[in-house]
Amino acid sequence: MVTMRDVAERAGVSIATVSFLLNDTKPVTPATRARIEEAMLELGYRRNMVARALASRRTRIIAMAYPALEHRFGMSTAEFFTAAAERARAKEYHLVLWPVGNDGVELRELLGQGLVDGVVLMEVQLADPRVEVLRETGTPFALIGRTAELGGLAHVDIDFDATVEAAVEHLYSLGHRELVLISGDLADPRFHDYGPWVRSEAAYRRVVAEYGLHIVVEPSSDSPRAGREAAERVLQHHPETTAILVMNEYATLGVVSALKRQGRDVPGDVSVLSLFMVPEVAALSDPELTYLRTPGHELGQLGIEALIRQLDGADPLPPQLVPATLSPGGTVGPPPR
């Protein structure tokens, strides 16, 4: 392994000078800079991140903690992660994925090892024990999602209000008046506090009330089967429905196939609009789904950005709320007759 000492010797300078050059922490004359750079090139020098981390007490590693047990690692999570990894790399950080439990125990375990400079927390709950752990240990962190009371916590999240408003407005303007929301299943104890479900359902109730429409909300967990069952309940109890909004992406696929099974034409008889989805999943349905695209890419990047600003001591990034944007597909049309 070629070390800084080798480079310094070859360039005829002290190793401190090499370090200053590398980190750009002190000026260096063009002449010495050239000599050092040449030496590095000739020797094929690569700085050792571990030594650097020990000396500077910064590892330049960021962990993305996501609750493996409670949430499957699906396409949306993948999108968050890859966007975040990309941004991190651009800022010369590494991103590692940490599957942790929702209770914060594993998180505390991992933090103790001094391996990471900061944490991006995903799938945040309204009251999240993990936030407490991070606070206690003094770890810098940013949330993708929001707790209920966010005392100045760095966070980015979906703008649920704007998204739901856009969705309802879209359907309303097409002429739909009998809407149903297939929401998350808040009765499930693992999710009763899950931000996206709580917030989007609340937004829906508010918006639909403003439009003066009936409020019908049917719970469903995020699987095709659950979606099918929810759709069947809707057909049975609310046959007048002309448009269904669906919160969960995999449930949406079930909703569409249940409607087709029951002989309903989509979108001729019933329109289906998915509230938060990535294109890859939308393409899996036939016809391809009309949906509001989860801003996974943006949020992944912003989350990392918010964290890195703290780490680098820059101005904090103010909280960002990004709406999902409408992406046309083949499952929404005007109501029948």
Place this chain on the structure above:
Amino acid sequence: MVTMRDVAERAGVSIATVSFLLNDTKPVTPATRARIEEAMLELGYRRNMVARALASRRTRIIAMAYPALEHRFGMSTAEFFTAAAERARAKEYHLVLWPVGNDGVELRELLGQGLVDGVVLMEVQLADPRVEVLRETGTPFALIGRTAELGGLAHVDIDFDATVEAAVEHLYSLGHRELVLISGDLADPRFHDYGPWVRSEAAYRRVVAEYGLHIVVEPSSDSPRAGREAAERVLQHHPETTAILVMNEYATLGVVSALKRQGRDVPGDVSVLSLFMVPEVAALSDPELTYLRTPGHELGQLGIEALIRQLDGADPLPPQLVPATLSPGGTVGPPPR
């Protein structure tokens, strides 16, 4: 931060003793062990991984390198990764995901930093430049997949022969005689060397020839759209087909929906059998797919195991080939009449 020195002082021993105890590298009397453990508990000591890594020249971090550009991070990849992460953690290693290019440039870049002890390589190609990079730099590594010539490389892979045999045998014994394989698209330059596609197609040609059946292979990339198009070509050019085997998981969804669009009953008129798939994707189709389950969990674990054995200097794990196993669903039945 509480360091080993603090613990040693409190326990009245030297810091070397603490280290020996922690790493179990030298015997310690029960009495001192107790004193040290008490001190650690009282002080809430957690060993610093970075310092340890620097001193021991082992970071206990493993990277899983997967080609982000060429392969989307889908459900199968997620399964590999989570299984691997789980196993790694059990062995007190960390697993980080590295999206890298197929050419090996980024990989070399990252390896130089001395951040990882070893690499698990995913989506291996028959001739893979990344393998060269790993060899050159002397990094321990294991492959999930295989190169064409594997001179003693540690690897685990799907047993394509056994899987394809099982698939064809299953269909044959139900009475099917007119089969088609919708394979990967080897004409795509990014994939002409992609092991799973090459190997499964070769296996198919061999097996079907042994059964004395017609060999019909239709290429398709891995998307619902491509699958739909491939299925349409099959219906047009080979209307006598009674069963379709599909290589790619997302393409399978397209195949099923194209058949239904064309008024074919699945499995009444045509059976569809997916060759490599995870349950999550199979559930997205209606009816749920009959498929051979990709042994992602097993391979993820075995891949890590193979690597860690090298790192820990244990006996090498012999190459493992694991077949995909049949999982019944609603898309395979006897041929019509």
Place this chain on the structure above:
DNA sequence: AGTCGCAGGTAAAGCGCTTAACTCCGAGGT
């Protein structure tokens, strides 16, 4: 009785880098 081996412990030299604190020198101000 002599000595060999080993269990149990210590001291100290790094691992490859960062970062004060310090030196040296020439330009500017007065």
Place this chain on the structure above:
DNA sequence: ACCTCGGAGTTAAGCGCTTTACCTGCGACT
């Protein structure tokens, strides 16, 4: 001519561990 000050380097003290070499008893073997 004197002092000051900032730019460009250097020296050296760590960062928190691992690990080698070394020391000391003590029981066992001859």
